[in-house]
Amino acid sequence: MLTGIDHVGIAVEDLDAAVERYRRTLGIEPSHREVVQSQGVEEVLFEVSDTSIQLIGALGPDTPVGRFLAKRGPGLHHLGLRVDDVASTLQALRTAGVPLIDESPRSGSRGTTIAFVHPTGMGGVLVELVEDAR
Amino acid sequence: MLTGIDHVGIAVEDLDAAVERYRRTLGIEPSHREVVQSQGVEEVLFEVSDTSIQLIGALGPDTPVGRFLAKRGPGLHHLGLRVDDVASTLQALRTAGVPLIDESPRSGSRGTTIAFVHPTGMGGVLVELVEDAR
Numbered sequence: 001m002l003t004g005i006d007h008v009g010i011a012v013e014d015l016d017a018a019v020e021r022y023r024r025t026l027g028i029e030p031s032h033r034e035v036v037q038s039q040g041v042e043e044v045l046f047e048v049s050d051t052s053i054q055l056i057g058a059l060g061p062d063t064p065v066g067r068f069l070a071k072r073g074p075g076l077h078h079l080g081l082r083v084d085d086v087a088s089t090l091q092a093l094r095t096a097g098v099p100l101i102d103e104s105p106r107s108g109s110r111g112t113t114i115a116f117v118h119p120t121g122m123g124g125v126l127v128e129l130v131e132d133a134r
Numbered sequence: 135m136l137t138g139i140d141h142v143g144i145a146v147e148d149l150d151a152a153v154e155r156y157r158r159t160l161g162i163e164p165s166h167r168e169v170v171q172s173q174g175v176e177e178v179l180f181e182v183s184d185t186s187i188q189l190i191g192a193l194g195p196d197t198p199v200g201r202f203l204a205k206r207g208p209g210l211h212h213l214g215l216r217v218d219d220v221a222s223t224l225q226a227l228r229t230a231g232v233p234l235i236d237e238s239p240r241s242g243s244r245g246t247t248i249a250f251v252h253p254t255g256m257g258g259v260l261v262e263l264v265e266d267a268r
Binding site: 002003004005008010011012013018021022025026027028048049051053055072073074075076077078081082092093096098119121122124125 | 227
């Protein structure tokens, strides 16, 4: 079941410069920073009310975000949807015929459990299902 | 001051089909539908916790969203940030040297007051400032 928007993921060329730009222009402070080797990214989160803005830098050009930046440039990258159970949500999507990137849940940042859904099934939007560690 | 993410805007080719896809795959129900002539769009909102997923269809090819769809295809389009005062936020961004699309606040859907900020100042993200009517 969908319980909220966990985060909006934004791909950036220069993570430190982007963090500084968001701090300065929106007056918000980063709440978390983490290298996620399994996804080839370094991410910085800004908590805003019940959700977060997530800036993501690529760890190299031959990573999913590196290839996204080369093809489309910086900007909105994916939508993180908070669900109470990633495994059962994946099963429901599979039953509905939605193509998945991750066939089973895996570890995300902040101790979360995640899975990516293929954009072709979600109207061009790369969706990340996020199950909170809390 | 930034108080939340008001909505995540997703450009779609076929609004009715996209609404049906989101209903069926995510189990969420639309909360609002509106034609916004001034922006050349029809939008459908799905409230999720404190924020919304906004599906936007173009009213024609020669509209901002129509041109976006022709160039990039369907997908994440803009980020709606909730602020307590659009006018003072615009002034702060102007002072910070951020390029604006709307130099002054205007009317949005749902009785909101809005203004768009140019993506070049926000790391490639089209940002819509949203001041709630409430």
